Amino acid sequence: MGGSSSRDQPTETSNSSFFTEDELRNLKSEYETGGMEKAKLLIQRKINDLENTELNIAVTGQSGAGKSTFINAMRGLDKDDEGAAETGPTEGTMEPTGYRHPNLPNVCLWDLPGVGTPKFPARKYLKQMKFDKYDFFIIISGCRFTENDVKLAKESKRLKKNFYFVRSKIENDLHAMRMERGDFNEEEELEKIRNYCNRNLQEAGIQSPRVFLISSIDLNRYDFNLLNNALEGDLPSIKKSIYILALPNLNLEIVERKKKELKKRVWMLASLSGAIGAVPVPGVSLGCDIAILIGGIIDFRKYMGLDDASLQRLAKMAGKPVEDLKAVVNSPLVGEITPDIINRLAWGTAAVVISVLEITLDIIPVVGSIFGAGSSFLMTYKLLTGVLDNLTVNAEKVVTAAFGTD
Structure with missing residues (x-):
């Protein structure tokens, strides 16, 4: 998958238990x-x-990719709700900003500045972002994944951190297609977008990438459940449980x-x-x-x-x-x-x-x-x-x- 191999973990029991x-x-x-x-x-x-176990989720990507909207959606919040991440077309995130879950305060989604900006060049990004504190990275793109996104993914893999590519704003792509072409096969077009993203990442050096197509304004559609399954499969038992209970x-x-x-x-x-x-x-x-x-x-x-x-x-x-x-x-x-x-x-x-x-x-x-x-x-x-x-x-x-x- 588009992440590191499973971490070495104690063998967990096959029954319904958190105990190894x-x-x-x-x-x-x-x-x-x-x-x-x-x-x-x-x-x-x-x-x-x-x-008491903490779950820290890093969300990164270029300005305008939809990081804040995704963070709000994962917490069940609207952009106008108290404690919501600020959304907008400009890069408002100049340092890692944590947003706690409204019901589970030990779950925190972090809005990270886009890698490769003048203030955060790729070579210094991971150190400045305190990379080790995050359990996994979600790399969001609103169009195509960039060279800097690929650098971040490669470094994540090197440091045995899981990473997941999320192609956001899929509803905008489909809307544009309808306006231009009228009726079309939605599943076929979604598969074309997946294949394009996968090919783009493979050419950049990411082996067997997996890309999840998401609409943050309607998480029930497209690949949101597939993303959850991937995350849950990689998290250790207790953090997996916390993640599931934090979902809206x-x-x-x-x-x-x-x-x-x-x-x-x-x-x-x-x-x-x-x-x-x-x-x-x-x-x-x-x-x-x-x-x-x-x-x-x-x-x-x-x-x-x-x-x-x-x-x-x-x-x-x-x-x-x-x-x-x-x-x-x-x-x-x-x-x-x-x-x-x-x-x-x-x-x-x-x-x-x-x-x-x-x-x-x-x-x-x-x-x-x-x-x-x-x-x-x-x-x-x-x-x-x-x-x-x-x-x-x-x-x-x-x-x-x-x-x-x-």
């Missing part, structure tokens, strides 16, 4: 020698990693990917609940740790784009009244989370049959078998699984109301 094989062996050993109290520390450390809910595929990532967190939160000990919920015979449960619900709701601020941003992106999106949401989880709501959720899980054996074999590689069926662990696991299912259904309804079906 070595970490799982260590987790089992800690439990066997020190009980759940020692294993709990390793699980908590992994959760802290998920909450543009389509049902993104919602499903978020659900898959969040399901990996359910067993860890449930394990902490089981380790800490049950705090009975009023009116419910089984207990769970209330703080862990409420925190999980609030985080899951935010990641699934169902908090008020996320709904406002999505409505603006889709050009729909936010009331239309809120109207399709039918869940007690979007308001204040009270003991009464948890109580109702807990009674609802009575009909959910999840055996300890199923949990152990499915997604809990080590610690699932140490909790009994009536434990705080199992209760928290059932509750958070139900919460995630409920939020997913409602997020899908919102996406359909915003953009229609896939």
Whole structure:
């Protein structure tokens, strides 16, 4: 692909876990020698990693290529929103400028000056841009990739950094074709643009480049999902999860990917609940740790784009009244989370049959078998699984109301 080869990483498990094989062996050993109290520390450390790991994405290209528009779109923001990157025809970026994600502040997209400008000659660019801090580079062009873009890509490869070529403003190319020629085969023309970009990059010395055609004003079209798949395939487990959760809910595929990532967190939160000990919920015979449960619900709701601020941003992106999106949401989880709501959720899980054996074999590689069926662990696991299912259904309804079906 148009990036470096995969980084050497510890082998990750095939199950739904953020733990490597070595970490799982260590987790089992800690439990066997020190009980759940020692294993709990390793699980908590992994959760802290998920909450605190930073993801820094560098976006570079020539003036007018559409860097700022792309950065705003990736954060679900309009150019007029608070905190949006300034867009315009002139080169406004004279130094790396970071733009934090509105829901995940540890995710930052950096708008970098175009390489090869008088102030930033190519030979000094990488040092001045503090190259090592970025996880990967997105090189954007609004027309054709330049010699300086190629130099940046080659240096990225040399330093084992992944890079991705994005050909932006594709909607403008297609509009010009329609004005000039009338009807034409859109897929054939898109393939011609890809081939042109690939040939241009190969002639400049980039082996097997991959170019993604993007419209930042309509990310649902063209190659945006292909770009996401490429990025996710190259990122290590935790950063991949963070990247997926940072995506705006543009389509049902993104919602499903978020659900898959969040399901990996359910067993860890449930394990902490089981380790800490049950705090009975009023009116419910089984207990769970209330703080862990409420925190999980609030985080899951935010990641699934169902908090008020996320709904406002999505409505603006889709050009729909936010009331239309809120109207399709039918869940007690979007308001204040009270003991009464948890109580109702807990009674609802009575009909959910999840055996300890199923949990152990499915997604809990080590610690699932140490909790009994009536434990705080199992209760928290059932509750958070139900919460995630409920939020997913409602997020899908919102996406359909915003953009229609896939």
